[in-house]
Amino acid sequence: MSEPEALRAEVDTLFALVRERYGSRLNADELEAVREGIVGIVQAARALRAVRLTNADEPGQPFAAYRADS
Amino acid sequence: MTAADVVFTPVRRLAEGVRARRISPVALAETFLDRLERLGPRYNAVVTITRARALEQARRAEAEIAAGRYRGPLHGIPYGAKDLLATSGGIPTTWGAAPFKDRVFDFDATAIRKLEDAGAVLCAKLAMVELAGGMGYRQPNAAFTGPGVNPWNLEAWSGGSSSGSGSAVCAGLVPFAIGSETWGSILSPAGNCGIAGLRPTYGRVSRHGAMALCWTLDKLGPLALTADDCGLVLDAIAGPDPADPTTVDRAFRYESAAPPGRRFRFGVLRDVTDGCEDAVRENFERSLEVLKGVGTVEEVALPDLPYDDITRTILFAEAASAFEDLIESGGIAELTAPEDHYTAYARDAILAKDYLKALRLRGVMAREADRVLARLDALVAPGRSMVAAMLGGEVRSAIRGTARDVMGAVGNGAGLPAVAVPNGFGARGLPTSLQFMGRAWEENTILAAARAYQSATDWHQRHPPKA
Numbered sequence: 001m002s003e004p005e006a007l008r009a010e011v012d013t014l015f016a017l018v019r020e021r022y023g024s025r026l027n028a029d030e031l032e033a034v035r036e037g038i039v040g041i042v043q044a045a046r047a048l049r050a051v052r053l054t055n056a057d058e059p060g061q062p063f064a065a066y067r068a069d070s
Numbered sequence: 071m072t073a074a075d076v077v078f079t080p081v082r083r084l085a086e087g088v089r090a091r092r093i094s095p096v097a098l099a100e101t102f103l104d105r106l107e108r109l110g111p112r113y114n115a116v117v118t119i120t121r122a123r124a125l126e127q128a129r130r131a132e133a134e135i136a137a138g139r140y141r142g143p144l145h146g147i148p149y150g151a152k153d154l155l156a157t158s159g160g161i162p163t164t165w166g167a168a169p170f171k172d173r174v175f176d177f178d179a180t181a182i183r184k185l186e187d188a189g190a191v192l193c194a195k196l197a198m199v200e201l202a203g204g205m206g207y208r209q210p211n212a213a214f215t216g217p218g219v220n221p222w223n224l225e226a227w228s229g230g231s232s233s234g235s236g237s238a239v240c241a242g243l244v245p246f247a248i249g250s251e252t253w254g255s256i257l258s259p260a261g262n263c264g265i266a267g268l269r270p271t272y273g274r275v276s277r278h279g280a281m282a283l284c285w286t287l288d289k290l291g292p293l294a295l296t297a298d299d300c301g302l303v304l305d306a307i308a309g310p311d312p313a314d315p316t317t318v319d320r321a322f323r324y325e326s327a328a329p330p331g332r333r334f335r336f337g338v339l340r341d342v343t344d345g346c347e348d349a350v351r352e353n354f355e356r357s358l359e360v361l362k363g364v365g366t367v368e369e370v371a372l373p374d375l376p377y378d379d380i381t382r383t384i385l386f387a388e389a390a391s392a393f394e395d396l397i398e399s400g401g402i403a404e405l406t407a408p409e410d411h412y413t414a415y416a417r418d419a420i421l422a423k424d425y426l427k428a429l430r431l432r433g434v435m436a437r438e439a440d441r442v443l444a445r446l447d448a449l450v451a452p453g454r455s456m457v458a459a460m461l462g463g464e465v466r467s468a469i470r471g472t473a474r475d476v477m478g479a480v481g482n483g484a485g486l487p488a489v490a491v492p493n494g495f496g497a498r499g500l501p502t503s504l505q506f507m508g509r510a511w512e513e514n515t516i517l518a519a520a521r522a523y524q525s526a527t528d529w530h531q532r533h534p535p536k537a
Binding site (some may be wrong): 015017018020026030034037041042044045047048049051058059060 | 141206208286346375376378379380382383386400402409411412413415416417418419420421422425426427428429430434435436470471484
């Protein structure tokens with residue numbers, strides 16, 4: 001599958017999910033705008049996925065254990 | 071005391087007058103309350119004027135100062151707060167959004183409380199883009215109070231999302247204001263309105279009582295006439311807060327007296343002016359010549375990473391979660407901007423793994439930015455790539471990918487401080503700006519650099535002729 005085809009397939013799949021959840025609220029123009037938004041989200045995700053990280057690269061926002069009296 | 075004596079006067083000079091009892095805090099409050107009432111509607115700058123609370127605080131300040139109990143440079147000084155900071159006493163906190171226009175909290179946000187402790191006088195809750203712009207607006211008319219109007223050009227936008235905080239300071243309706251920034255919401259209105267705006271380090275200022283848009287990106291900071299005034303305000307609002315676990319236990323004291331003759335080391339990111347309007351680029355180049363008088367300027371580079379995509383993915387995912395109820399209930403259909411009725415639905419398409427990848431890349435981004443900044447006092451760049459949008463036009467935004475903003479993506483994604491100051495004018499008589507971005511916790515360094523720039527220029531002394 002070419003890169004554009006892979007992008008389109010991912011967008012189609014995710015758009016189907018969003019349309020299933022919210023489609024009844026939206027007209028055709030709004031649905032098209034939501035689809036365009038998903039294209040941007042998928043393009044961003046693919047740019048992120050293209051960067052290789054190591055197992056040791058943790059999220060920049062570490063979780064901290066909680067204790068009320070500390 | 072006349073209005074001419076105090077309007078467009080920096081906080082530092084007002085404070086000298088208040089301390090010496092040449093300026094009455096009550097008269098000061100009356101002056102700015104009057105301007106908020108008369109001129110606020112012209113700029114759609116105000117949601118609520120807090121007259122009763124202001125006069126009570128001003129009378130208390132006057133009595134305390136008369137009794138020799140001077141609290142510091144904000145004592146008796148009027149200000150406005152972006153209307154996403156909770157205020158008690160029946161004052162609404164609307165988040166700029168029609169669905170919340172009658173909502174009232176029974177407590178004060180920590181920043182409001184700290185300013186009260188400093189003796190400042192809350193005169194107004196200031197207008198903002200609905201939900202701080204988190205639902206994807208594309209036009210200035212995105213608040214139930216109407217589009218923020220720019221005092222320099224009434225056909226232009228004041229910026230967002232801290233729209234009223236920018237226009238109110240610019241038009242002399244308050245000496246300073248508090249805004250918030252997730253990505254651009256302090257630097258944008260400061261730049262559009264030709265004033266100073268400081269985005270503190272993430273964790274420097276408590277967000278307790280502030281509307282959450284993105285938990286790992288939101289910051290509160292001041293907008294004022296000068297960088298020096300921003301430092302005075304940050305000194306009052308900074309500090310750890312048990313109610314906001316993201317605040318860090320690092321003391322902050324504003325250092326307004328830089329060593330005489332201090333030399334700075336500035337960096338400029340390669341290609342940082344790509345995509346800028348001609349006047350923005352030209353004013354930036356002139357600014358660099360000024361900065362060469364107080365330091366060195368060198369070109370630097372960051373590694374090739376998808377900076378905008380990192381910060382955008384974090385912002386979209388967290389905003390979708392923060393407003394999950396409003397989005398899933400369809401309540402966003404009550405918002406003002408038509409595109410805010412549906413844009414956020416697309417964010418259900420962000421996969422958890424991709425959000426986490428953005429968070430992991432944020433760590434890389436933060437380390438790379440710090441590696442570059444460790445050799446510098448500040449990265450400098452245009453505050454915005456363009457002057458303010460026109461009221462009927464489209465807002466170009468890096469958040470939506472319609473403008474380029476590597477400095478904003480890195481600065482907000484990595485939680486770094488930045489201060490914007492005016493550096494000239496561009497198309498349609500609208501201001502342009504210069505930003506200084508520093509290492510985490512180096513607000514004093516970037517403020518010193520901005521002060522050095524402002525001491526060599528007079529852009530901050532120019533005010534809209536009709537304000």
